[in-house]
Amino acid sequence: MLADPGCSSPSQLERDLLDARARALRITGDLEGKRLLGPRLAIVNPPLWEIGHVAWFQELWCLRQRADGSLAASVLPDADALYDSSTVAHDRRWSLPLPELKATRVYGERVLELVRERLAREPESAALRYFVQLAVFHEDMHAEAFHYTRQTLAYEDPFLPENELQGKNGNQIDLRDMEIPGGTFILGARPADGFVFDNEKWAHPVELQPFRMARSPVSNAQYLAFVEAGGAAPRYWRKEGGAWRQRCFDRWLALAPSEPVRHVDWHEAQAYCAWAQRRLPTEAEWECAVCRGHLPASAGVWEWTASAFHPYPGFVVDPYKEYSEPWFGTHQVLRGGSFSTPARFLRSTFRNFYTADRGDVFAGFRSCALE
Numbered sequence: 516m517l518a519d520p521g522c523s524s525p526s527q528l529e530r531d532l533l534d535a536r537a538r539a540l541r542i543t544g545d546l547e548g549k550r551l552l553g554p555r556l557a558i559v560n561p562p563l564w565e566i567g568h569v570a571w572f573q574e575l576w577c578l579r580q581r582a583d584g585s586l587a588a589s590v591l592p593d594a595d596a597l598y599d600s601s602t603v604a605h606d607r608r609w610s611l612p613l614p615e616l617k618a619t620r621v622y623g624e625r626v627l628e629l630v631r632e633r634l635a636r637e638p639e640s641a642a643l644r645y646f647v648q649l650a651v652f653h654e655d656m657h658a659e660a661f662h663y664t665r666q667t668l669a670y671e672d673p674f675l676p677e678n679e680l681q682g683k684n685g686n687q688i689d690l691r692d693m694e695i696p697g698g699t700f701i702l703g704a705r706p707a708d709g710f711v712f713d714n715e716k717w718a719h720p721v722e723l724q725p726f727r728m729a730r731s732p733v734s735n736a737q738y739l740a741f742v743e744a745g746g747a748a749p750r751y752w753r754k755e756g757g758a759w760r761q762r763c764f765d766r767w768l769a770l771a772p773s774e775p776v777r778h779v780d781w782h783e784a785q786a787y788c789a790w791a792q793r794r795l796p797t798e799a800e801w802e803c804a805v806c807r808g809h810l811p812a813s814a815g816v817w818e819w820t821a822s823a824f825h826p827y828p829g830f831v832v833d834p835y836k837e838y839s840e841p842w843f844g845t846h847q848v849l850r851g852g853s854f855s856t857p858a859r860f861l862r863s864t865f866r867n868f869y870t871a872d873r874g875d876v877f878a879g880f881r882s883c884a885l886e
Contacts, residue, residue: 523710525638528647529631531859535654536627538857539569541673542661550670551616555609558875559664563616564598564608569657570623571598573650576835577630577643590629591622601837648710649835655857659877662855665764666751666778667875672764674855688734688773692727692884693809699723700803703827704864713833713840714826715864721799727884728796728804732814733787735761736772738779741787749778750874775816780874781847784819793882795821798866800883801850805863812861813852816879822848824868846870853877 523531543562551563560568571594579587589595597603597611614622630647637643665672703718704711739759742748751762752770759770779787788794796804798820804810824846832840846868852861855877869876 523644523648525634525644528644528651529634531651532627532630532647535651535658535857536623539566539654539658539661542658542665545671545673547616550668552609553664553668555606556667557605558873559667560605560660561609562661562664563613563619564611565657565661566616567594567613567619567622568598568600569654570619570626571595572653573623573630574626576646577650578626578633580646590625594622645710646834652710652860655860658857659853659855663876666877669762669765687731688736689730691730693730693804695723695726695728695800695804695807695809697723697725700799700806702799702802708862708864711862711864712838712866713831714824714838714866714868716827716831717829719828723799723803724886726796726800726886728800728809729793729881729883730810732775732816732818732879732881733784734772735770735774735776737791738776738787739770739772741790744790746786746790747783749776749783751778775814775879777816777853777877777879778874779819779879781819781869781871783874784880787880788882791882792885794885795819795880796883798822798848798850802863805850812863813856814879814881815854816851816877817849817853817856817867818851819878819880820848820850824848824866842868849878 543566546562552561553559571589571591574589574594575586579589581587591614595602597613603611613619630650633643634647662674664670699720700723701718702721704715705718738746738749742752742759748754748759749761752759753762753767754760755767760767761770762768784795799822801818801820805812823844825843826839847870849867849869850865852865853876869878
């Protein structure tokens with residue numbers, strides 16, 4: 516079943532398409548020369564390939580689907596052989612005969628133009644609106660992936676001065692816990708929520724015991740106490756002259772005590788919780804805390820939960836079959852959103868998911884009291 520993305524009108528979708536592309540261009544616009552391919556790492560894609568893949572995905576779902584289930588030809592010859600992430604192995608993406616950057620950008624611009632034209636011709640098509648919304652969110656996700664690739668490779672932050680690490684959110688550490696009563700909680704999205712991914716479907720009751728959750732994500736200051744007690748430092752920290760510093764993209768900055776710790780993996784979050792005699796929240800507890808008004812949907816970092824990524828009861832795969840189903844049972848759930856996540860993406864039911872070793876993403880965590 517495809518949910519009609521109700522409140523997303525054709526005009527709003529067009530604005531979102533343009534905004535998603537502008538954001539992606541801002542993050543990738545200065546990449547050239549050797550940076551277009553970069554080093555072969557398991558946690559990143561070559562940017563030149565990824566830029567083309569985003570355009571290919573948009574064209575595939577918004578322009579090429581025929582009523583009989585077949586595909587129309589791409590406007591770019593051999594696009595499927597180059598950019599289909601389900602058939603092109605990750606390690607092959609550096610050695611493909613990729614078009615040059617200018618031609619790749621022209622491809623993306625042409626696809627965007629054709630999608631906008633189709634939206635204007637078929638404004639009443641719920642199926643088209645669904646796939647356009649899918650393409651918007653797909654580009655948003657890849658733009659954030661480009662952003663953390665820049666962190667991984669120590670490239671400049673294209674969003675300075677907006678994303679200054681120190682003081683950018685004016686965060687204050689709130690060491691108190693919030694008391695959240697237990698009972699029956701309805702976890703997951705409802706059809707009336709509009710566009711949601713298949714792993715959010717559908718709302719179902721879960722029983723929660725009363726719990727106490729931290730009002731703030733674990734901060735740099737709190738995590739530093741763990742490090743100085745013998746815990747492992749996050750991957751982008753180093754000690755210089757007795758003071759800890761953090762690499763933020765291409766710059767080494769003094770550690771900002773009140774900022775949420777980020778670039779920690781699930782194992783590191785668990786180690787901190789064991790040291791602090793705390794625990795990670797389950798994803799149901801996290802969603803319950805948001806839905807009952809105890810915390811905002813995003814505190815600037817994706818937040819690890821104790822929950823493994825599994826389907827909800829009655830799961831049915833959506834047309835983009837590779838989005839969720841291949842990863843069930845091998846990934847951990849994160850909730851919320853990071854400083855790099857567009858506001859249109861934020862909702863209480865969204866489930867992000869990564870393998871437990873992925874500390875390269877903009878991930879932190881909050882903790883719950885042990886009962």
